[in-house]
Amino acid sequence: MPNAMDDHQQTEQSPPPAAQELNEVQHRAVNELLRVSPVADDLASRFQRAGHSLALVGGSVRDALLGRLGNDLDFTTDARPEEILALVRPWADAVWDVGIAFGTVGCKKYVPGPEQGSEAPEAAVPRGSEGGTDRQCFDIEITTYRSEAYDRTSRKPEVSYGAVIQDDLVRRDFTVNAMAVALPEKVFIDPHGGLNDLSERVLRTPGTPEASFSDDPLRMLRAARFAAQLDFEVAGDVVAAMQAMAERIEIVSAERVRDEFSKLILASRPRKGLRLLVDTGLAQRTVPEVPALRLERDEHHRHKDVYEHSLIVLEQAIDLEEDGPDLTLRLAALLHDIGKPRTRRFESDGRVSFHHHEVVGAKMARKRMTALKYSNELVKDVSRLVELHLRFHGYGTGEWTDSAVRRYVRDAGQLLPRLHKLTRSDCTTRNKRKAAALSRAYDGLEERIARLQEQEELEAIRPDLNGNEIMEVLGVPPGPVVGRAYRQLLELRLEKGPMERHEAVAALKEWWANQQG
Secondary structure, eight states, X not given: OOOTTOGGGSOTTSOOOOHHHHHHHHHHHHHHHHHHHHHHHHHHHHHHHTTOOEEEETHHHHHHHTTOOOSEEEEEESSOHHHHHHHHTTTXXXXXXXXXXXXXXXXXXXXXXXXXXXXXXXXXXXXXXXXXXXXXXXEEEEEESEEEEOOSSOSSOEEEEOSSHHHHHHTSSSGGGSOEEEXXXXXXXXXXXXXXXXXXXXXXXXXXXXXXXXHOTHHHHHHHHHHHHHOOEEOHHXXXXXXXXXXXXXXXXXXXXXXXXXXXXXXXOHHHHHHHHHHHTTGGGTOTHHHHGGGOOOTTOOSSOHHHHXXXXXXXXXXXXXXXXXXXXXXXXXXXXTTHHHHOEEOTTSOEEOTTHHHHHHHHHHHHHHHTTOOHHHHHHHHHHHHHTTXXXXXXXXXOOHHHHHHHHHHHGGGHXXXXXXXXXXXXXXXXXXXXXXXXXXXXXXXXXXXXXXXXXXXXXXOSSOHHHHHHHHTOOSSHHHHHHHHHHHHHHHHHOOOOHHHHHHHHHHHHHHHHO
């Protein structure tokens, strides 16, 4: 395969970095492109035979240069969407056209692993399926050269198609995403100096940032997201434009804002992106509860403010993740103290209190996440974690009764593992002795939970009598009485632990007699 990054293929507008750095970039990119060549070249040849051009573009080229190209591949072409569909339908293993109004066709392609040869399987089988455990799956998006822009009132971009790839690249968000590799020739196209910016780890726009953000205001959030994902710096003129044009983000739909914000939170360095959102004023227009934290001192006076504390909690929660990024845990960590500004009180002894900020914060988290169109399940889980995040601090030195431990587990439900992580992360004191004491106390609580779980199956706590048995014992039909009796037995179960049936029957009859009297 020709070297995709030969020096003579650099444009005059993009002077290469130092030769040694460029050679390292070339080496990584060639290795990555070799890995995806079987599927990319096959697809490109199909387009070429039909008289169309095809190029790997955007994030795929950037990631190839960084040595981190995955199996999600982005292509651009001069073919119109209907022509793309006609070309990929006989070739791909699955095709979807939900983005066709914006010029994008998606498809899925399975190819055999390197050891199986270069011939594609007659019947593609996903990785992990019987007979196809070594096959690779590629998720592909192919977009017609295009240009798009918002008008001043619309939340949806107006799409028009371009004639050459340069038309497409100039409308990309950042120079590091405005590079392409023409296929199957593997000619590197970089009209805006993206390779140099990639080497310098900086985010710039192909044209002026004002024009770029006017075309699509969501790019301002994408700047923060890429800073968090790639650990890149954002050029000063880009930051200035973000500050000056922050109000423009309000024409973007909540769903698009939510998706970018989630990607930022799930990035490897979300603090970096969040700081950029706050400092430019974008957070004030998307998640205003976060910048509001900057104004409030935390009650222990150990940190600059609650904002700094929340960022540290987020980072400490990330350190405790076990199975990859956890959006529920990260959002709860970031938002756990958002109720403090509304509940701050200055006490007579000079202290600052935030009574019931967890309850207020849970309501605020629910409201903000609902406005951002998060799923009902995620809203429920995050707000519940915010509500419960202080519960442990009543544990003290272990004076909780078994019934209190049962309630803690019952109230957390399936969120208990995340509540463990959030509670541990919420300790940001610089006093090592105090931090160690809190850690030991929580170790003790987890040990007690484990013992009780082994004895009583805490996750499945139910009253010792079910609804039918309650109706039989009391001689009542279905109705509110049964619900009240059920809740009474559940309270007894939490307080005393499991009871024998005759004990539960006696307790129920005693309660009913008191109700009648």
